[in-house]
Amino acid sequence: MKKIVVLTGAGVSAESGINTFRDADGLWEGHDVMEVATPQGFQRNPDLVLNFYNERRRQLFKVLPNLAHKALVHLEEHFNVSIITQNVDDLHERAGSSKVIHLHGELLKARCSHNPNKIIDWKTDIKIGDLSEDGKQLRPHIVWFGEEVPLLAKAANITQTAHILIVIGTSMQVYPAASLIHYVPRDTPIYFIDPKPNISKTDFSGLTIIQASAVNGVPQLVSDLIGRES
Known part of the structure; x- marks a missing residue:
């Protein structure tokens, strides 16, 4: 075959x-991609980043x-x-x-913010305080700019x-x-x-x-x- x-x-x-990842103006859903799609952005403002992907995840359940x-x-x-x-x-x-x-990466998975190999299924919002099994904050299982693929x-x-x-x-x-x-x-x-x-x-x-x-x-x-x- x-x-x-x-x-x-x-x-x-x-x-x-x-929506496509990046518009012609370099923004993703109105956000600078460096703020929502880099490890540094997550360190600076984890609430913003988590909420951004929470919105993307919710949208996913509305499309076919x-x-x-x-x-x-x-x-x-x-x-x-x-x-x-x-x-x-x-x-x-x-x-x-x-x-x-x-x-x-995948929107319907989360991973440990300190260990990229600890990945779990996740279909709801990720909030500050949602922890991996080793007690570290969870983050979206998304490959951000500057990270290995x-x-x-x-x-x-x-x-x-x-x-x-x-x-x-x-x-x-x-x-x-x-x-x-x-x-x-x-x-x-x-x-x-x-x-x-x-x-x-x-x-x-x-x-x-x-x-x-x-x-x-x-x-x-x-x-x-x-x-x-x-």
Whole structure:
């Protein structure tokens, strides 16, 4: 069975009603990302940071997987599919995808602020005074700027096995996640789906650019790929 690796970014979740990570002005939901997405910001104002992610977590329960998420589940019925996402929501899992790696963490988990390996499921607000088993303050299980991306090596190993790579709703400008596209074997077919693609066919051999939103481009590509295998 052919191996398909799918890299997804904010453009997939945006069509379910989740705002993209950073607006053109550099703000995230009106906040300077350095205040809400860095260890230093958490040290300066933990209440602000916890409340920011509490709001994101509450929003997550109000949205649903969209047609792009569902199409990738359909793809899994015909191919060996692994999804590597920069998104911190659980929409891929809720849609039914079985192999999902979250490079930048997960909103529905919390972790010890002193030990990044102590991670627990968490679906409600995180408050000051919510402690890990070793008595340290809990924080969102989010990879902030300046922190290591612990699942990057695993993601790179998976990407190296791809027979087909699909990139959806990400500018591939945020490193180190953006480096993954360089791990696919030479001449691997790459499909890049984005309404405003910032990539050209001269950048990679075997590149097909699909200028479309995720909810329009993904179902069509999935249908085409399944049709070729039939």
